[in-house]
Amino acid sequence: MAAKPKLWYFHGRGRMESIRWLLAAAGVEFEEEFLETREQYEKLQKDGRLLFGQVPLVEIDGMELTQTRAILSYLAAKYNLHGKDLKETVRIDMYADGTLDLMLMVALAAFKHPEEKEESLALAVKKAKTRYFPVFEKILKDHGEDFLVGNKFSWADIQLLEVILTMEELDASVLSDFPLLKEFKTRISNIPTIKKFLQPGSQRKPPPDSHYVEVVRNILQF
Incomplete structure (x- = not known):
């Protein structure tokens, strides 16, 4: 059985939320690793896992993918959510x-x-x-x-x-x-997979609050 995709990002929407939406709509279960400290982020960089030094990072199909639009395009093609031509x-x-x-x-x-x-x-x-x-x-x-x-x-x-x-x-x-x-x-x-994602308790994230903003600022140091 193939491993579930693993998403590395902050505990909030940001650039990862559209990726969560696409996976959920495709009915794909995924795991998340939330970045909460600067040290976690620096380790990903040190290990060479962030191609351009940025998250989102998605582990899928034996690859480590970065750059939001590239990830979305890959997932859309993989799960038949692109066009027929x-x-x-x-x-x-x-x-x-x-x-x-x-x-x-x-x-x-x-x-x-x-x-x-x-x-x-x-x-x-x-x-x-x-x-x-x-x-x-x-x-x-x-x-x-x-x-x-x-x-x-x-x-x-x-x-x-x-x-x-x-x-x-x-x-x-x-x-x-x-x-x-x-x-x-x-x-x-009302599409079943999306309806499920819109229910309380799903992996959909709430709008950003002050805590989310503070965590991201501390990790990215801006």
């Missing part, structure tokens, strides 16, 4: 990359001073409403299918649901002008 795959990657850009804005906001943090989060919500969600609403309207690409559940659908739920934490009415995205949210949330 190159044209579908590049559209999935394009849509997923867009949502990852928005998620990064939210993740980085946690480390800013309170006033700047609120401004950054407000800007993220504004961009979701004016730049990102209109695009996905139009995609769903134009092809009239349940999923974003090829009428098949993919990495892009997982990423979009994650960003929708994250934005709703910041503004509960963020989908008020997007009826098709509301339907999409309900539909994708």
Whole structure:
């Protein structure tokens, strides 16, 4: 029996959360090793396990993978969450990359001073409403299918649901002008593996709090 994937990261969302989402949606059980001290991080670096000196780190299939988007792309291909051909795959990657850009804005906001943090989060919500969600609403309207690409559940659908739920934490009415995205949210949330991940007690992480920010700052020393 193959070993479960092992995820090395802080005990919070950050860049690892989208990886957790993808594994959970694929129905893959995984283990986590949480970085809580500077010494743990330095040991990973000293042992040459962090290619560019950064986490996330994922151990899977006898490999040690770093760089978030590369990890996500590998997992999407491995668990049949990519397209049936190159044209579908590049559209999935394009849509997923867009949502990852928005998620990064939210993740980085946690480390800013309170006033700047609120401004950054407000800007993220504004961009979701004016730049990102209109695009996905139009995609769903134009092809009239349940999923974003090829009428098949993919990495892009997982990423979009994650960003929708994250934005709703910041503004509960963020989908008020997007009826098709509301339907999409309900539909994708009810996929059994995702429904399970959304239940209390899963490996889904809460929004970053002051303790998470302090731990990350101490480990990365910034």
